[in-house]
Amino acid sequence: MRTGYPQSPKQRRPKAAASSIGTNFLHLRNPYVIAWWSCAFPGFGHISLGNYVLGFLLFTWEMLVNTQSNLNTAIIYSFTGRYEMAKEIVNNRWILSYAPVWVFAVWSSYRLSVDLNKLSILADHNHSPIDAAYMSFFEINILDKRCPWVSVLWTTVTPGLGHLYTHRIPTGFFLLIWWMVMAYNSHLLQAAQYTVLGLFDQATAVLDLEWILYMPSLMGFAVYDVYVNVIEYNRLFDREQADYLTMEYQAPDFKMPA
Numbered sequence: 001m002r003t004g005y006p007q008s009p010k011q012r013r014p015k016a017a018a019s020s021i022g023t024n025f026l027h028l029r030n031p032y033v034i035a036w037w038s039c040a041f042p043g044f045g046h047i048s049l050g051n052y053v054l055g056f057l058l059f060t061w062e063m064l065v066n067t068q069s070n071l072n073t074a075i076i077y078s079f080t081g082r083y084e085m086a087k088e089i090v091n092n093r094w095i096l097s098y099a100p101v102w103v104f105a106v107w108s109s110y111r112l113s114v115d116l117n118k119l120s121i122l123a124d125h126n127h128s129p130i131d132a133a134y135m136s137f138f139e140i141n142i143l144d145k146r147c148p149w150v151s152v153l154w155t156t157v158t159p160g161l162g163h164l165y166t167h168r169i170p171t172g173f174f175l176l177i178w179w180m181v182m183a184y185n186s187h188l189l190q191a192a193q194y195t196v197l198g199l200f201d202q203a204t205a206v207l208d209l210e211w212i213l214y215m216p217s218l219m220g221f222a223v224y225d226v227y228v229n230v231i232e233y234n235r236l237f238d239r240e241q242a243d244y245l246t247m248e249y250q251a252p253d254f255k256m257p258a
Helices: 031-040 044-048 052-069 071-079 083-089 098-125 148-157 161-165 169-186 188-196 200-206 215-249
Strands: 016-019 022-025 133-135 140-142
Touching: 016 133, 022 169, 022 215, 031 044, 031 098, 031 215, 044 052, 044 098, 044 215, 052 071, 052 098, 052 169, 071 083, 148 161, 148 215, 161 169, 161 215, 169 188, 169 215, 188 200
Parallel strands: none
Antiparallel strands: 016 022, 133 140
16 A cells, blocks of 8 residues: 555544445534434434434434324314313323423534534544445445435335435334334325325325324435435545545655645
8 A cells, every 4th residue: 555645543533434234424514404303303313413323212202202292183283273172182291201302302413413523524634544345244335326316216205215225224224114104103095095086085084193293304304314415425435436546546756736
């Protein structure tokens, strides 16, 4: 290996880590956008940052507390002017535990985003090496370029499929499983079938609006996250290729233009 290219201090600040289930990597993010996703649905901000364990736990906590406290049903009643029914249906034993964890999710994702941005800048400065491929007995993970709009198309068909296309398997299966749970409990596909047959009254009657309210947030996040990640994957591929060409083919005494 040529010595004309500055080397990183043994991955002290890594840029990316590849495994059989995906590639987790650092890139610059807007902390306010990450905090907004945590505000919309706790867990989304951490999942977008690649902090999967905490993100999945916060998301599951949100589903549990929201469902047990009847929060979505109370929101529906409030939007339709039935305030007394909204107050009666809320389970205070669950709803009072909602606010502290929700605030923590927003604060934690914002703080983590700021810290990871700093690490990303340092990793770029140190030219941390990037694995172009990872191969194991179970899976092959190759860093290559993908089309952002193809990932968005698959995500709009079913959230999670776009992430599987980009080889973010933990996020992909997590979103896919929860989307199917929401679609089943909300009777969305059954309502779509009635709508196609022109049975609009039955389509409206069969829908469970409590579960329907979860779905726009999940769909919106899935589209946003997969699009951003494909763009950043492509940039990561370009950087890895540029680093390789610099190390292997550029003369050690080559002077970069000022």
